Amino acid sequence: MERQKLFLFFLTLAVFISLETLWTGTDMPLQGGVVLAQEGWLKEFEDICAKTQDAMVLSTDELKGLIARCDTLKPLIEKLPETQKKVYLKRLQGCRDLYVFVLESKRNQ
């Protein structure tokens, strides 16, 4: 009986600790998949926009790929809290517009 109580105690503690690590401190209560999506969007954003300085040397396929990734990422950013959404939508749009500009420049050469 005592063992069962002890087992239940530690199980409850383990569940509590797991829930605590999933809580990111934002206003949004999160479940596992959404946490990954939320952390993933920033990594994806940084990966996309890290190439703006190299835009002129990228191939047209690479540029098209980056533009497509911007379009895929945009809906995720639109779900963020207001300020984050405002900032990152603008930044993403800046990256996308640059890639479109370079792509059109290459087509016109």
Next chain:
Amino acid sequence: MKKTVGILFLVIIFAATASAQTGVKKKRPLPNEYGRVVINNYSEKAGLAPVVFDHWLHRAKYTCRLCHVDIGFGMKTGTTGIKAADNISGYYCGACHNGRTTMNGKKVFESCSRTNGADEKTRCLRCHSQGKYVRPEYDFATFTQNLPKERFGNGIDWEKAEQNNFIKPVDFLEGVSIKRQPLTAQKDFALGAKLEGMPDIIFSHKKHTVWNGCELCHPDIFGGVKRGQIKYTMTEIFEGRYCGACHITVAFPMIDCQRCHSKAVQQ
């Protein structure tokens, strides 16, 4: 009587001539005022004075790209829509003005506050200062005394200041900026002046990319995808388009013609 009528007649003629001039003659800003931006999206509605932002102090410490690309400030006054909540959350001004970031070993003061005590009100006045006498922490004359001088704008040759390491503008902010490869700048190129006898404009990407990234100018300011596609006019530039997006308000002003209309092409 005749003398009075004569004087009155001259006054009327003078007034009519003055009012018949097209446009409004603007007063040239003082060196410390050049690049001043007044932000009032929400300040007065919140019972605060509009924010007065002087570019000269920030551009001595940071690149244009850091603020206008990475942090996300708009290129035109009032287009960012900064709220106190944004700053408190660590965005916009709050990206640096958070009470934790240090610059030259000194903590950068925290912008905006959730509370409304006496200390906070004093801090608010540091930015919400239009129409109020607020002694700035940095005096323009003292700060710029050793910087290379030029005729117009701030009276400071910021290009030379950076080239000769008088200033070292920061281009990366941890947690905000993205690590990028160094930019390989394109060669200078010439733009023909329409006015006969006027030297051609030599545009240097290298000089601009020290301060800006590609996305700051392209495509919002310069959207032409083919060289020569867009014909720039000085009228449009003086209205704030193209080069005028920066070279009327913050960068050296357009009245310094020789800075652009120069002949030597850099290889």
